[in-house]
Amino acid sequence: MKHRPIAVKIRNAALLAMLAAAGLVVSVPFAHAANKPSSKPSPEKTVEAVSGPLPANAVARVNNVTITQTQLDDAVRASNAPDTPQLRASIKNQLIARELFRQAAEKQHYESRPQVVAAVEQAKTAAMTAAYLRDQVKPGPVTDADVKAKYDAIVATLGEFEYKPSAIAVKDADTAQTVLTQLKKGTDFAQLAKQYSQAPGAAQGGALNWISFKTPIQPGNTQNWPQPLAEALVKLPQGGVSSAPVQVGDAFWILRVDERRATQVPQYDQIKDALRKQLEQVALQKATAQVVVDLMKNAKIQQQ
Incomplete structure (x- = not known):
């Protein structure tokens, strides 16, 4: 017992x-x-x-x-x-x-x-590679001056107003016209975004993050937005919807301005830690890329 x-x-x-x-x-x-x-x-x-x-x-x-x-x-x-x-x-x-x-x-x-042998070998390779990269990848330091310069550069790209947009992106002009027709009939924008859109935020009814542009729009100063979309967005009033699709590459976009307000610039102390992490990540990626370049110089690589 x-x-x-x-x-x-x-x-x-x-x-x-x-x-x-x-x-x-x-x-x-x-x-x-x-x-x-x-x-x-x-x-x-x-x-x-x-x-x-x-x-x-x-x-x-x-x-x-x-x-x-x-x-x-x-x-x-x-x-x-x-x-x-x-x-x-x-x-x-x-x-x-x-x-x-x-x-x-x-x-x-x-x-x-x-x-089991394959899994052990994979684990060994992963551990060995991680240890090598820890020893070889030496990212440059991110200074307080670097962080402040990044903050100033971001603030310099902001315009007088910022916008909370929603977007619907479809692959062809006919579908875009169908969406516009439904919007004119009063169909909910979010419902159509979930049904038709292939843009980021489609599952959330097309909702996108706040964005601000210095106007007039200048090439390369559009916060990674395609310039035609940035130009179309700043022309819309609050609640306004694109009267015609905006073509960017093979996609056709319909925009709506959900909110429009004076740009709210965050204080430096509020975002400096996040900016530092971004810069450190960039430095890490740059240092890793340099290691790859150095290794490729003495490597024989065949590709199809």
């Missing part, structure tokens, strides 16, 4: 692990990475290891593999959940169950299965 609670715990652990695999409980890392035995012990030593007291900094032992307090702590932190005794007990059971699964798979030599 005294062994029954252990069996119950193991069954619970297996259930928790299966639930974890289905995404229903906290996901935890495998427990054996740091403490897998380096060689197979003799049967006598195995019995002694399993039945003897747990070593220091151990929370469980599965056959002859120890699960450490450090592993449990790491798994609790990785869960991003409140650290409670109940959570720790649940995660410990998951670690036990996963170690049981690992040992069972190892006994049946799953490590030699092609899909």
